Amino acid sequence: MKIIDAHIHFDQYEKDKRDVILQEMNAAGIDYIISVSTNLESSIKNLALSKDDRRIKAAFGFHPEPPLPEKAVIDQLIQWIKENQGNMIAIGEVGLPYYARQASRSEMFPYESYVEILERFVTLAAELHKPIILHAVYDDAPVVCDLLEKHKIASAHFHWFKGDKQTMKRMIQNGYFISVTPDVIYEREIQELVKEYPLELMMVETDGPWPFEGPFSGQSTHPKMIQPSISKISELKNIAVKEVSEILYENTSQFYTL
Template sequence: MSDKHYQNYHSIIFDYMRQANVQSICVSEDFNSSVEALSLKEKFFKDSDLFRVFVGIHPQFAKVSSDMRLFEGLFQSKLDFIDGIGEIGLDPTYANLDPDNTLERQKIVFEKMLHLAETNNKPVSLHSRRSVNEIMEILPSYKIRNAVFHWYDGNKSNLKRINDKGYFVSFGPYLLYSSDKQTLLKEADINLILVETDGPVKYKNCFEGALTSPSLVVSIVYFASVLLKKSIDDLTEILYMNSTRFMN
């Protein structure tokens, strides 16, 4: 919700969340989006748990050294409004695109984010594209309350490693048309799955590039219930309990 694509739709989306009693997590990617997410929380949901805020520095922006200094100050000053750390992680794609944004630099920022999460007992949302092995080498050395490998896109063996450590994986709207993601969902520990939209990503096929909103969660849960051969009520209860444990 802190992304500029949502600026003209806040009132519509927030009204839907209140009327449907949908709790959402607004995940940040840098200092500015963290500030915006916290501002939305204070402006629209100051006395409500429907809007949760995760702040963090995405690996795409790890090279911006000023962000880290500003971020740490923001984190301490707004700690009471912060529910978790994210989106954080590693991604060699960005190192290939920008020689200044090396994996070494990304790891420094990533470990600083994990230290904040450990010290303040916060869950984390992880970006792990092409880097699950590297993240799994680092993550267990921190006492992280809970972690989710958001938009999990790895293989089955790594999925088992992740679940065996008690970490969550999340699935988004692509589940409705991606056979690979459908297979991964079936392989995942049902007690360690979460659902997400990853807005403002626009999805193809049945979604026709529409702007992502929390309302899409209903479609994801329904389709997942079909894949897992559960009633929608049963899966909704499982996902609610999973989310509660993840957020503690």
């Protein structure tokens, strides 16, 4: 099967592990990896990596889970993205800080400031005519849908999505894509999501170097972990592995114009 890892933080791997992945990609059927960024430094690193190997496709953005940055930091990143837009495949990873907010449990958490930052990136995606890669789960997802609809963004990719059925239905109606990680092998919540969401709006990812459990426990996250993910999706959808693989590949290829 031919595979595209639709969401990986390739810049966060140590060089020796990056080298191993690049050496093993062809044998594992991995044609491309979409390497998302978390800030300006990460974006610069992903740009360099993508120039070194054409199979690495860079996305530039600001991950929402770290502490709120100063406005000047976002200004600088957005300016840099505009200057380097020809070298990126998408805006991302951007979104809202669900996990940081849950950990904080403070009424003073600056949620609206994060929403304002996200809207700047949504606006930028519209301005540059680029897809947007989103970190938006549970009750953050409807807020993100509001922004996407407000700015008429059609090319939206919700990575490792988790949320309620009402939001899922809204996302399907809008043609938004999701991507599935290797935890589909052992997480009931993700398995139920795969059953509900149309295969035609689905991709596969690792979110590496994030570690996984179950059969992947103790292993360094590698794009080849997508192979058993596809087999599980095939089982859940009751569609042949070959057909599932081809549809997922075509979905990602068309979405990112590969």
